[in-house]
Each structure stands twice: as structure tokens, then as C-alpha cells.
Amino acid sequence: MARMTMIEAIRSALDISMGRDPKVVVFGEDVGYFGGVFRCTAGLQQKYGVTRCFDTPISELGIVGTAIGMAAYGLRPCVEIQFADYVYPAYDQIVSEAARIRYRSNGQFTCPIVVRMPTGGGIFGGQTHSQSPEALFTHVCGLKVVVPSNPRDAKGLLIASIEDPDPVIFLEPKRLYNGPFDGHHEQPVTPWSKHPLGDVDDGHFTVPLGKAEIRRQGSAVTVLTYGTMVHVAEAAARETGIDAEIIDLRTLLPLDLDCIVESVSKTGRCVVVHEATLTSGFGAELAALVQEHCFYHLEAPIARVTGWDTPYPHAQEWDYFPGPARVGEALVRTMEA
């Protein structure tokens, strides 16, 4: 057992995967010699050599396109997009190609790639270093979409993603890279080393894709969330004193519907929280599923707390994404309904 930041946990997952399987290759902008602008790949090139961990030209399309070709050959590329905001040049390769190769070739070719990218705001990154594009990927058949909320999950989910036979979009909430965050920006960040969730098992282990985790047991209302917002929801539950059950979805596609249905059927209330914008966001999918599967258990309308439908503003970012106050209000409103 070790105490780690999420960055260290991701690095550990890559290290273990590269050590176990010579087919695993890691590349992207600045990931080689320097170890990535967030240092997730630091030391890997020194350990595994320049043909297994290397810097690429600044071409997201090139990164994902070559990864697809490598996967067709039989390698297991785990590539980094420097910020999720820059994945769009590669979107065609991901959506039209990676996601469909298994299906369209009737299994002759497969695409076991992982595309890692930092997502979300809270670091004054402005509109091009802050986006949460998960809904753009969950809409695509053939992909898997993963968002960890703590170091242990980050490591276990990343190893599982690298070992997965299908393409995985691995979204890393950068606000959590160095420690958990409860949305109170005036408070200093608590490092993971002082946080119980920072405990990460040594060596190889996986956290299965498609399984949610109940972060906080409760009976009054179910909160469906993932990534940074798990911590914000925990703060909101603590501060309102509402007996909320908080579900960390961990994998958005495929989704752990059983866990959701069981919880909402028990609590009869549901609040969905994510940082991405509201309209056509992943929360809409969650609300629709809850409505379909738990309608007769619902005692209140499903509430959604999300980022606003504007590009991510630099100066007003603390007003942009949901903090404990906004989540708390939704909890109270849902309880009163």
C-alpha cells in the first residue's frame, strides 16, 4: 500500500502495464523526455526506451491515427492528449475509426487503444484548458468512457483500460491530479497524502470497467456523479446534513445501471451532478434512464446541477462550475419537493 497523488497513480499504472506487457507503448506531446506537462509519464522513457515512450509531433490526429494502426498490428498504445480541449482534431479518428473497427471488420481488426486526457476546470485554464467533453464520447457506439475520482481508482481503472480489448477514452480530472477538491476554492487543496482515498495498492490490480462505487451510503436522495464532482457532492452532503447516497459512476460507458436503479429505488430521489455544460450533457442520459427505470419510485423531479451553457470563462470560473453551495441547494430543493 502506498499513498499517492493521482498523477503518481497514473504513472504507476503505466509503469506496471509497460513492465508486464512489451506491447504497451506510450506516446503523445511532451510525454517522452520531459514526462508530460503534468508529469504523468515521467521516467518511463528512461526505463523503457525511446521506442516505447516517445514525444510526438503536435498532431492529435496523428497521435490517435497512428495508435489505431499500431493496435491493428497488435500493440497496445496508451496515448496522451495534452488537454481534452485538444482532442477535437483527433475526433474523426476516434469516432469514425477507432470506435467502429471491430464492428465493421467483423472482428478481423480490433482497436485496443487508450486515449488519456486531462479534463475539467478549476485551474484558471480559460476556455481551452478546462472542458469536460465526456458526452461527446458517450454518444459514440464502440467506445468506453472512464473518469476516475481518486488515485486508487485512477490506477486500477487505467490498468483495466489498457488491458481492455476495445478503445477507451480515459478522462483525468486535472483538478484532482494533486489532491481532492471540494469546490471551496478559498480553502487550500488537501493533498492526497492527507486523505484516506490516497491509499493505492501496490503492484498490479484492476478496477473493473462498468462498475460504479457508492462513495457515501444514504437513504434520502441519490446523487449520481463522477470525477471532481464526487468530492463536491460529498462536501454538499456534509454541509447540508442531508442523508445523501453518493454514487461515483467511474465508467460512463458502459454504465452501471443496476447500481443506479437500486439506489434511486431505495431513496426515491435523484440529483445528477457534472461539470460539463447542461444541454445534451451526460446528465440528460442519466435523468432519462432514472425516469425509465425508477419512475414509480420517484418522489421528486430529478435535478441536474451542471456547468452553465457558456464556454468556460477564465475570470469567472468559480462561478461557472458547480460548487457545494449549488449542489446543496439542489439537494434541499429535491428533499422539499
Next chain:
Amino acid sequence: MDDVVPLSLHVPEPEVRPGGTPDFSMVAIPKAGSVPRPPVDVDPREIRDLAFSIIRVLNREGEAVGPWAGLLTDDDLLEGLRHMMTLRAFDARMLMAQRQGKTSFYMQHMGEEAVSCAFRKALEPGDMNFPTYRQAGLLIAGGYPMVDMMNQIFSNEADPLKGRQLPIMYSSKEHGFFSISGNLGTQFVQAVGWAMASAISNDTRIAAGWIGDGSTAESDFHAALVFASTYRAPVVLNIVNNQWAISTFQGIARGGSGTFAARGLGFGIPSLRVDGNDYLAVYAVARWAVERARRNLGPTLIEYVTYRVGAHSTSDDPSAYRPKDESEAWPLGDPVIRLKNHLIRRGAWTEERHRQAEAEVMDTVIAAQKEAEKHGTLHSGGKPSVRDMFEGVYAEMPPHLRRQRHQAGV
């Protein structure tokens, strides 16, 4: 076939890493004045050499020599010197402001001042730049108020972009400066589109696109070359090769052979390389390319050979990936010192006047900063309103946003 050996992947590596001795022996530098100056309506096939050489005007002695010299008067050059000094002082103050927590982020131009400052002088009012984040010299040399630049950097209540953009991502339509995007490369092909529109409209204005050496790897770069050459768009396509893309050396985007300028040759675009640390050379080449565009002779591709002396941004530590003293070993020198020496040589400047000017320039920048800070900085004083956050997504705020603004309580 028994002579088949296993394949191996080539991954380009820079000559030296931290701890090593800086080495630019692979940068072949022709003598100042040695590269010919063709007429602007030259057949591109006749000047393929210019994509592999480096056009230089200022020699080691500070003299302006060769066919690209003689275009600027003393007054022009003194003005150019002041622009570069202002940009350098501006950088120094804003870097410090970032360290003091007055803004979240800053990117400096150290070593690359000549590129944007001299290029701006070759343009006419109404021309449009599609810049990246290291061309603030276009604004400074174009007379955009420094206080407005600082207001943008501080995201304060007077920020012309209302706190929406990352610091240094300026936008000024009036000053021919298209709104900067953080997504690398996207602007390059847009510049071509603007130029095509000018041609479609039988206008006389031209466009200039800007991109870094690393970002030439993006598809947008290649799309820009295709469209520019196909439609002979009146555009100047600028590649600033400052040797580094964050931690990644230019050989990763370029590969082992050729030059960035040479990428234009396959498209039949006249392509030139120029000493980016030589104000006179940059101006001369820019003027040549601008004239070509203006005379409807089509696009030109220019590679500025220069060096990024500072860190990539305030989030970067270059000592982790290159020798600490590499910038001092850069063979093309410091653009400010070179122009200063040239002016002294011409008898139009002295060391003493230079020192005075440095102090004056710094005073002007500090005065502008005081003025800007009256409107607030990122974490203190006046801020753009949260209400503004909902404005400007659309021309007219749709009902769902009005609802959300109401919900946000602003």
C-alpha cells in the same frame, strides 16, 4: 531474402540535453548579404534555394549588407528598436505580475521580438493577422494601447474581452489582430480564408497567418497550404521556428531532413527562410511577401529562424529539457542588441541613449501597469461581472441561457 534485418523505429533526438554543452553546429548560417533578392513576380521554381538558406542583412559588425538591405530609414529603425524594447519590458513586468499572483498565466517573447515587431511594419491598416500567442509585437508595433493588453491579462473590469479569455489571448479587430485561440494551428487556415474573402470581394487588403514550428504538425497547417496554393490567396504564411515546442525540439515536427519553409515547395508556394533575430531582414522579407500578396501574386511562406530564450509559459521549466546556457549559444544573437549595435554603427544611436531609452520604456510600461491595476487584477479589485459570463454566447441570449443566468442569481 536472407539479408533482411529486423526493423527499428527512429525517434529523433536533439543534439544535447541538460548537463550537455549547447551545440548549434547543425544550424548552417550563411553570411549576411549573401542570399539574392528576387523580383516579387519571380517564378517560384527559380527560388527553391531560398527555402533552405537564411536571408540575413545585419552582419557581425552591425552593418546592413546585401540585396535585402537599405529599406528602412534611421527613424524607422529607431521606432523598431523602441517597439522591441517595449515588448521586452512589457514581458518582464507581466512575468513579475504573474509571479505576484496578479494573473494566472503569461507567455513571453524574449529573443523573438524582431519577428512580430518588424512584420507589423510591413503591413497596411486594414490587413489582418491571424496570430498565435507569441506575436504581441504585432499589437505593440501597431499602436494598440498597452493598458488594454494589461487589462486583458489581469481579467479586470476593463478587460476588453470581459474575463472570458486566457491572459495574452488578445483580440483587436481594429488593430488587425484576430482573436487568439488556445487550440494550436486553427488560425493558420482561417488566415487563408480571410485572404480568399478579400480576393472574392476585390478588396486590397491581405492576411497574415502565424504558426509555431511545433504546430506545423497540425493538419490545419497542411490545409492552409493546400487552399492558399490552389486559390493563390493573398496571404503571408509565417512559421516562427524558435527551436522548441514546450519540451519538444523542432526536429520532432520537422523530421530529419528539409526545413519548415521547404514544406511550401510541394505546393508551389514561394518559400523563404529568414534570420528571425535580424529586424532588417525580417522587415525586408515581410515587405517582399506582402507586396506579392498585394499585387495578387499569391501566397508566400516564411520561416523565421529564431530561438525561444524564455520558458514556454509561466507553467514551464526549460532547464528540465535543455542546457541552461543554450540561449547564449544561439548563433543569431539577440535581436534588440543587434539592432542597437547597427544604429550605433550608423551614428544614429549611442550606448548612453540606449540606457536612457531603456529606463524611459520601463517607466512607460510601469505607468501603464499602474493604470491597468486601478481596474483590478485577477484576484483583487474590479472584475468583469458574472452576469457578463452569460452574454455573447449568441448574438441574442436564448431563453435557456436567460433561465440559467437567473438560476445563477446574477
